[in-house]
Amino acid sequence: DQQVKQNSPSLSVQEGRISILNCDYTNSMFDYFLWYKKYPAEGPTFLISISSIKDKNEDGRFTVFLNKSAKHLSLHIVPSQPGDSAVYFCAASAWLNNNDMRFGAGTRLTVKP
Amino acid sequence: DAGVIQSPRHEVTEMGQEVTLRCKPISGHNSLFWYRQTMMRGLELLIYFNNNVPIDDSGMPEDRFSAKMPNASFSTLKIQPSEPRDSAVYFCASSLGGTRYQPQHFGDGTRLSIL
Numbered sequence: 001d002q003q004v005k006q007n008s009p010s011l012s013v014q015e016g017r018i019s020i021l022n023c024d025y026t027n028s029m030f031d032y033f034l035w036y037k038k039y040p041a042e043g044p045t046f047l048i049s050i051s052s053i054k055d056k057n058e059d060g061r062f063t064v065f066l067n068k069s070a071k072h073l074s075l076h077i078v079p080s081q082p083g084d085s086a087v088y089f090c091a092a093s094a095w096l097n098n099n100d101m102r103f104g105a106g107t108r109l110t111v112k113p
Numbered sequence: 114d115a116g117v118i119q120s121p122r123h124e125v126t127e128m129g130q131e132v133t134l135r136c137k138p139i140s141g142h143n144s145l146f147w148y149r150q151t152m153m154r155g156l157e158l159l160i161y162f163n164n165n166v167p168i169d170d171s172g173m174p175e176d177r178f179s180a181k182m183p184n185a186s187f188s189t190l191k192i193q194p195s196e197p198r199d200s201a202v203y204f205c206a207s208s209l210g211g212t213r214y215q216p217q218h219f220g221d222g223t224r225l226s227i228l
Binding site: 002032034036041042043044045046049089093100101102103104105106 | 117155156157158161169204206213214216217218219220221222
């Protein structure tokens with residue numbers, strides 16, 4: 001069962017524009033969420049996280065928004081750069097299952113110069 | 114700083130053979146995770162260790178899979194006997210502190226192909 005869903009397998013945006021990557025989850029026990037970025041032939045690298053006590057967390061060009069009632073989160077990248085081209089994974093965990101992190105299938109972002 | 118080191122990077126072997134994947138976590142990290150990535154199922158957690166002790170192996174697909182962590186600097190994931198459906202990229206990750214609030218640091222993965 002896919003408890004974390006990234007319904008868009010790919011996204012293409014122009015350099016300088018905003019990239020919005022979406023993620024939905026079904027498990028209401030999830031209360032901590034992360035985004036990872038993955039380049040080809042490399043492992044995922046941590047990008048940004050958010051706890052369910054917040055609805056927004058910002059780090060430079062990256063902002064994550066959380067809508068708990070909709071069980072939805074999104075990652076905004078502004079402005080997008082060609083180096084942001086990668087696969088982005090959304091992940092979630094529940095306090096009951098501490099280190100058991102569930103990943104989405106990923107969204108491939110392409111930023112065109 | 115050295116990151117998580119996995120070996121081999123690529124493994125091609127025939128069905129029925131034993132496969133051993135290796136991982137060296139980041140020094141000082143006390144949690145270690147094994148993941149498998151496939152097109153169909155994405156990134157799945159197989160097993161994780163805290164302080165060298167297996168905590169949750171409910172993600173291990175079947176008895177053909179086993180994982181060990183004999184010390185804080187080394188872990189193995191073994192498949193015996195291997196089957197074509199085991200073909201995937203296997204990632205090892207480590208984190209500090211044993212809580213989910215510490216981000217996991219991933220190795221570059223082992224691409225496994227079972228013929």
